[in-house]
Amino acid sequence: MNRAPLDRRNRLLILLTAVLLLTTVAVGATLHAADRAGEKDRARSGGPAVRSGKVTLDAPGRGVFRNMAWGPHRDEIASVAADDPSGPRTASGVRCLRFHAAGGTGVCLQAVRGGLRDRYRAIVLDAHLRELRRYDLAGIPTRARVSPDGHTVAWTVFVSGDSYAGTAFSTRTSVLDVRTGELDRDLEAYALFLDDRPHKAADINVWGVTFADDTHFYATVATGGTTHLVRGDRESRTLRALHENVECPSLSPDGTRIAYKKRVQGASSDAPWRLYVLDLRTLRESPTAERRNIDDQAVWRDAETLVYSLPGDYGSDLWTVPADGSGAPRVTMTAALAPAFTGRS
Known part of the structure; x- marks a missing residue:
């Protein structure tokens, strides 16, 4: 039964x-x-070895950067011995699209996945990569910088368009006082002076900040089809033009020179830039030995050497070239982007 x-x-x-x-x-x-x-x-x-570990922004003898090697640590902020850039990397777990650090402060521009489309945000980090402040971004991250002592940060996003090569783009550049939280959301609100005369126009774009100190900085302003190197003052909220045909400036550690992208005649419209250095005292410009197209905001590794990115097998490799026009370009780090070194850049 x-x-x-x-x-x-x-x-x-x-x-x-x-x-x-x-x-x-x-x-x-x-x-x-x-x-x-x-x-x-x-x-x-066949990429570089990467392992998880502790990464700080104030460790002596280390460089920090965005790791581009394929694997679980891709896009993480990593560090490597400054005197052995091809050596083993330590990955932090913090992912950034754009990154810069100085004075024990970092700025990380991130993508937030999910929803109908990606969103973006800026994260201000302390020396141990702990979040200090967070801000939503109005567009796609493209440039980021920190002042020498770490008290001020800046970032640029594309509000429309996605390339500097053409003319159909719009940027927004913000500057933040890390200590007070005071945020200048759009440097286009500053008064612009061309040839010492006020200039107002609907087509003004500002991008590529590089800091002299907490108050003063340099940047690119485009208006009327021309780009200008401008010196900015946060206290007076002014931008004063110094030199034409300068994009993505980077100030030398001693504050006397600007490395930048220059549009050169005869170059392809898709690859128009070469890497130049401008003497701020004489406004004399000179080309570096790098003859390829450079679409990056170079970094000064030291007073004599520039570091910049070029396309590579992993998306980006880092190259170096002397700032005085001598020597020849050489690869310093494969599968890497957005480096930061001790000192100003």
């Missing part, structure tokens, strides 16, 4: 056991395939 319920129970147990067995096999096969794929990716990439 009890055999029917018992048979049904046994059949149910057998069915459940079979389902669990098949699920285990499927999961195991998936994990094995993923491991094999990961091994193949690593073997194919």
Whole structure:
């Protein structure tokens, strides 16, 4: 009389056991395939070694940058020994699209995935990569800088368009006092002076801040089809033009020179820039030995050497060239972007 319920129970147990067995096999096969794929990716990439660990922005003898090597640590802020840039990397777990650091402060421009489209935000970090402040961004991150002592940060986003190469783009550049939280949301609100005369126009764009100190900075202003190097003053809220055809300036550690992108005649409209250095005392400009197109805001590794990115197998490699026009370009770090070094840049 009890055999029917018992048979049904046994059949149910057998069915459940079979389902669990098949699920285990499927999961195991998936994990094995993923491991094999990961091994193949690593073997194919031949990229630099990256491991998780502690990263700080004030450790002596270290450089920090966005790691571009394929794998679980891609896009994380990483550090490497400054005297061995091709050596093992330590990844922080903090992911950024754009990054810069100075004076123990970092600024990280991030993508926030999800929803109908990506959103973006700026995160101000302390020396241990802990979040201090957070701000929503109005567009796609493109440039970021920190003042030499870490008290002021700046960022630029594309509000429309996604390239400086053409003319159909609009930027927004913000400057933040880290200590007080005072935020200048758009430097286009500053008074602009061209040839010492006030200039107002609907087509003004500002981008590429580089700091002299907490109050003074340099940047690019575009208006009327021309780009200008401007000196900015946060107290007077002014931008004063100094020199034409300057984009994405980077101030030398001693404050006397600007490295920048210059549009050169005869170059392709898709690759118009070459890397130049401007003497701020004489306004004499000179080309570097790098003859390829540079679409980056260079960084001064020291008083004599510029670091900049060029396309590479992983998206970006870092190159160096002497700032005085001598020497030749050379790769300093593969699979890397947005470097920061001790001192001003």
